Amino acid sequence: MEVPIGFLAKLWSFLSFLPFFFLLLMLGLLKGSLIAPLVVGIIVFGNSAVIIGLWPAHFLWTYCCVAKTKRLGLVVKVMALISLPLPLLLWPILAIVGSLLGGLGYGFFAPLVATFEAVGETSTDKFFHCFIDGCWSTINGSCTVVRDFTDFCFHSYFSYMDELREHVPPNEKPVDIKLSKLPSCLLVIVLGVPLDVLLITIVALWKSPYMLLKGWKRLLEDLIGREGPFLETVCVPFAGLAIILWPIAVVVAVISAIISSLILGFYAGVIVHQEDSLWLGLAYIVSVVSLFEEYVNDLLYLREGSCLPRPNYRRNMNPPDGDRNDRKNESEGSYNSKLLLERSKTLKCTIQQYKPMQVWDWLFKSCEEDSRMLLREGLIDFKDIGECIVKGNCKKLSVKLPAWSIFQCLLVSAKSNSSGLVISDEIELTKNNWPRDKVFEWFIGPLLIMKEQIKGLQLDENEEGCLKKLVMDYKNEKPEEWDDTGFLSKDNVRRAQLQAIIRRLQGIVASLSRIPTFRRRFTGLVKMLYMEAVQSGVLANQVAKSSNSERGHGNEGPSDCGHGKDSRSLGENSEHEAPGSGNIV
The missing domain is CATH 1.10.565 (Retinoid X Receptor)
Structure with a gap:
């Protein structure tokens, strides 16, 4: 498939692509709407049976292993035993809801994507595969999902618990916290969780329009010019599909940021315990928001760094001047390389990247x-x-x-x-x-x-x-x-x-x-x-x-x-x- 050169050629390629894309989209949506209910039924019914059937064993065995483990100190063990009922009671509800959402997404989007893949250059008999691909394979994949989930609940879980019960080596100290530090940790967690969730959510919402517009801009340039990742795959229909689904990716990114902010807020209590300082825990609450904004700026190729304050939350956090300069130069080089990558219209690499x-x-x-x-x-x-x-x-x-x-x-x-x-x-x-x-x-x-x-x-x-x-x-x-x-x-x-x-x-x-x-x-x-x-x-x-x-002669000895x-x-x-x-x- 040749890449069009010139404005008129690119415009004609774009206009001629639209009806072809919409026909594939309608066919994919029809297949997804027919396959999704069956896939959801298989995944939800299968996973629910495993979850409900093994839940009593999971509940009792978790308590037994936590009570007998030597890897946890007395304070951590008592706190774990007191707090375990909540996650264990929520586990069936969250797992079933997750199975429902995951089955719905897999059952709907897998046939849709397979419809577009069927028109690739390497495909033969494209008309036939447009209707067939993604139907039986998605149903078979849903059964595989239930099988893997069963293996995780029945084997992987008990393997983790067996490891928890193993004897602690003499040189390994059990994980424990000091009661004298506990009030400071709880205070910082109470302050850090709502504050970090609020600030990180504001940053994520503020940056989401940039992510949406820059993503659409890049995808449209690649679609019209037939460059970027679409030159590598030479499968133009995926460009239109990516443009339509890009807002969903932005919403998922914002939701992921909000969920991660909860974990970051709780980690402030860990900083207080490790550094034995209430002030450093409060500094972490402020600094983590700055780190999050800098990460988002790097991801979206925006300006380097963050305008938010970033106090040190570790006692030995400041590197020597030479190391600081080296890191600054390395950061500037990385940032410049990202700008060059953004300006480049082609993402095709000469080196094969393995998955x-x-x-x-x-x-x-x-x-x-x-x-x-x-x-x-x-x-x-x-x-x-x-x-x-x-x-x-x-x-x-x-x-x-x-x-x-x-x-x-x-x-x-x-x-x-x-x-x-x-x-x-x-x-x-x-x-x-x-x-x-x-x-x-x-x-x-x-x-x-x-x-x-x-x-x-x-x-x-x-x-x-x-x-x-x-x-x-x-x-x-x-x-x-x-x-x-x-x-x-x-x-x-x-x-x-x-x-x-x-x-x-x-x-x-x-x-x-x-x-x-x-x-x-x-x-x-x-x-x-x-x-x-x-x-x-x-x-x-x-x-x-x-x-x-x-x-x-009986059992032989070692040879x-x-x-x-x-x-x-x-x-x-x-x-x-x-x-x-x-x-x-």
Whole structure:
């Protein structure tokens, strides 16, 4: 699709686009109005059944875990036990209302957007797909929403509560507050919440017309000139859809600002407790409004900074003069780059920007490939597969397998001297192309640190082969655990460093496993692995080997994984075992 050049060509492109856009819009609205009631019914009925059915268990188990935890001090624990009934009683109401609104938005807008996507350049038989796309996929997606919500309520919630009940390490102090500071904290919260909500709401409402007009101006320029993001996608109908839906985005932004102001107001009490100063808590109430305005100005490419006062609310908040100048220069450079970006009519980048979902897909693809190899080598036990499929207990396998896949990625990245992470033969994830997502950066930051630590340890091939078994079969809590494994290095410091990396990696994977989509996709991966293992005979070999071991010499001790032994020999030998018969179900 060629981009028009000249005023007349652009005007003709705009006028000829209007009837085409309105026809697609009417069709999308019709599909959305037909699909939305069914989607709302599925999501509301399914989620409501889960919420009401599990609410007694959630109520009792939350109280039990908070009462038994050692991570909270006495004062915080008593306050939590007193205040818990309110959120626990509001939870069913808010969740059902949220399901209703979410189902309505998803059921209506998903078919609408799919109608416009059906006319893209890559689509074939566009007329047929305009009517079909977004119907069954939206209904199927609503069932997936209920499935993921069920996983969160039934598995992720109890995983969080189990972590709360875990023993506190000796060097970790429980979270507590001093009673002498409590009156000051409550006073600042009482003052800060209404004041910050009022001022931030005024700032958000004051800036909302700028957001509306600047957004419309940019979208109309891109629509008429066929530039900006619409040049990259070469899908003009999305321009008109974005123009119509832009006021909704502005309203959502204002509502989000009002909701966030509540949290910011409550955080003033935290400042008072941390700094042990009522005055600094009051300074935070004023300063946070200035910070909010500066953030909005940066977002809308308005003037730099804020006209509101910004007193210091930390005792050691003032940086040295050199650091202050560096930050000022960095801020000015960032602001100038934003102005250049605003003046630029084209947002098309020469570097491909990956999305979080693409990295998420890579993780499961890597787990799928590694699971086949680990099953052949006997490092994945058929009992773990059976517990995951039959009993739904995937806790061990869902942490060990992704941890090994990510650890393998760190090894390859460290060897290649990559500045980022080598996630496949063709893809290298660096600061230039990884997703611009704060949650993603929270996970990627520790991985980059661990990669540098692995690079400094300079592992050889024998140690890497041994670590495969150590990651999958051991807890890796103490250096003494590796004494009987045949690990080549006897340096306790080196062992402790490797074990710390593995433990931290398993902690990151445990956090990832609580994401609702993780359990659904990992369960599907395990079922696929089980079917392939049955067809190839690997699972039968493990069952026969386990039965012979139990009839013979009992359970075997930990095997030697070092001394230059190639770990792949386990898989090669297993292929020559006499096939047995067995079924884990």
